[in-house]
Amino acid sequence: MDKRLRNVLNQLTAPDTELRRRAMEPFVRATFPVFIRHLHRYLGNEVECEDVLEDVYADIWENPEHLRHVESEGHLLKTVYLYYMRKRLREVYRRMNRRSSLSQSDLQNLVAPELGLCDLISQAELKQLLHKMVGKLKARERKAIVMWMEGMSNRAIANELKTTVGAVKMLEFRTILKLRRMLKEYCGEQGEED
Amino acid sequence: MPNTHREIQELLADYAVALRDGCLPAFLKSLTREEAKRIRGSSDFWEATEVVRLMNSAGFGDKVVTPDVGLFISRVDAGIASRLKKAGASTRAHRPSRMNLR
Numbered sequence: 001m002d003k004r005l006r007n008v009l010n011q012l013t014a015p016d017t018e019l020r021r022r023a024m025e026p027f028v029r030a031t032f033p034v035f036i037r038h039l040h041r042y043l044g045n046e047v048e049c050e051d052v053l054e055d056v057y058a059d060i061w062e063n064p065e066h067l068r069h070v071e072s073e074g075h076l077l078k079t080v081y082l083y084y085m086r087k088r089l090r091e092v093y094r095r096m097n098r099r100s101s102l103s104q105s106d107l108q109n110l111v112a113p114e115l116g117l118c119d120l121i122s123q124a125e126l127k128q129l130l131h132k133m134v135g136k137l138k139a140r141e142r143k144a145i146v147m148w149m150e151g152m153s154n155r156a157i158a159n160e161l162k163t164t165v166g167a168v169k170m171l172e173f174r175t176i177l178k179l180r181r182m183l184k185e186y187c188g189e190q191g192e193e194d
Numbered sequence: 195m196p197n198t199h200r201e202i203q204e205l206l207a208d209y210a211v212a213l214r215d216g217c218l219p220a221f222l223k224s225l226t227r228e229e230a231k232r233i234r235g236s237s238d239f240w241e242a243t244e245v246v247r248l249m250n251s252a253g254f255g256d257k258v259v260t261p262d263v264g265l266f267i268s269r270v271d272a273g274i275a276s277r278l279k280k281a282g283a284s285t286r287a288h289r290p291s292r293m294n295l296r
Contacts, residue, residue, distance in 0.1 A: 021274055028267050037255040041247040045216030046258040050266060058273040093222070100222045101230035109240065110209075111218065116244035127252045149253035151214070154207060172210070173203035176242045176249075183245065 001072050005030050009076075013064045020061055028057060034077060035085075037123055042089055042111060052092060056084045074120050086112040117183045133182045141175040144168060198226045202236045205229060210246045214254060 008030060011023035035056070039049045060067065066083040070076045089112035100107060118126065134142055140161065147157045158168045200208065205225075212221035225233070233239050 017278070021271070024270060024274065025267050028270055029263060032263055032266065033259050036258050037251060040255050040258045041251040043216070044213040044218060044250055044254070048216070049258055050269075054266070054269050054273055057270045058277060061270075061274050062277060093219075101225045101227045102222065103230070103234070106230065106234055107222070110222075110243065113243075116247070118248060119244075123251070123255055126248060130249065130252045145249070148210070148214075149249055151254075154211070166204070169207035170203045173206050173238075173242060176206070176210075176245045177238055180241050180245045183248075 001070075001076075002030070005073070005076075009067055009070060012060070013068045017061075020064065024057065024061055027060075031076070031080075034073070034123075035080065038077060038081060039085060039089075041119075042113075043092075048092065052085070052088045055088050056080065059084050059088070078115065078120055081115065117180070117187050129183075129186065130179075133179055133186075136182065137175060137178065141171065141178070144171050145175055145179075148172060198229070200229055200232075202232055202239050205233060206239055206242050206246070209243065210250075213246060213250050 004026070008023050008026045011019055012027055014020055014023075032053075036046075036049050036053055039052055040046065043049050043052065060080070066079050067076070070079055090108055093107055093111045102110065118129065121129070134145055137145065143161065144157055147160060148154075152160075154165050154168045154172075158165045161168065161171075163171075197204070208224070209218075209221055212218050
């Protein structure tokens with residue numbers, strides 16, 4: 001872990017509340033890009049991401065105990081997600097549950113799930129990995145996924161592929177499951193290497 | 195009229211679009227009981243959502259980086275100040291008054 005971040009974490013877990021408050025600025029500067037990208041995975045909305053993250057940082061300041069034994073940047077992200085972000089993510093959606101048909105546990109699993117496959121790898125690594133996996137798909141599958149990731153609607157993708165929206169949804173579903181199998185294999189290989 | 199009998203692949207596609215477009219609440223509200231049941235029973239759906247989140251992050255995660263982190267830091271600090279104030283107020287409220295001690 002970066003030496004500066006290590007020092008900031010030491011200050012952040014100190015008993016003195018003012019010292020902890022002063023440590024927040026360098027801590028936010030060092031971690032904001034990573035934390036907000038991670039949150040974006042679950043919310044997909046930058047305004048909400050900032051609101052949630054604001055509370056997450058204040059929670060960290062108030063109760064930094066879980067960060068005491070953090071050893072690496074990956075470990076930091078994991079700890080912050082499991083102990084601080086998930087709680088806030090659940091709160092965001094708890095209010096809506098009255099109008100949702102999903103059970104409380106399904107809602108939690110959808111909006112604030114356990115860490116899944118490759119969830120802690122860096123943004124650059126993730127992009128590289130997905131690029132590699134998408135490259136292994138069949139031409140039609142690849143086209144659908146690439147167009148989706150470029151922000152195209154399913155109707156536009158269907159027009160490009162000269163098929164129906166329903167067929168595109170089915171193609172995307174099967175392709176996503178295929179990608180998951182590939183990611184699982186990759187994660188298994190990584191696990192063996194470690 | 196919205197389709198209220200969506201198959202699992204349609205539900206996943208709608209979830210993915212909602213996540214990508216930042217309108218997950220609209221997707222959650224759109225679910226019928228039958229669809230919620232379908233989601234619950236489909237391990238494929240849950241496995242696919244993992245990949246959708248990763249795709250969302252790889253494709254659109256970079257757009258969330260706020261240009262002015264300084265402004266965000268002042269918001270965090272204001273939040274902390276408010277919590278300090280609340281904590282101070284509650285400590286004062288719980289402290290026994292001199293009148294009571296006498």
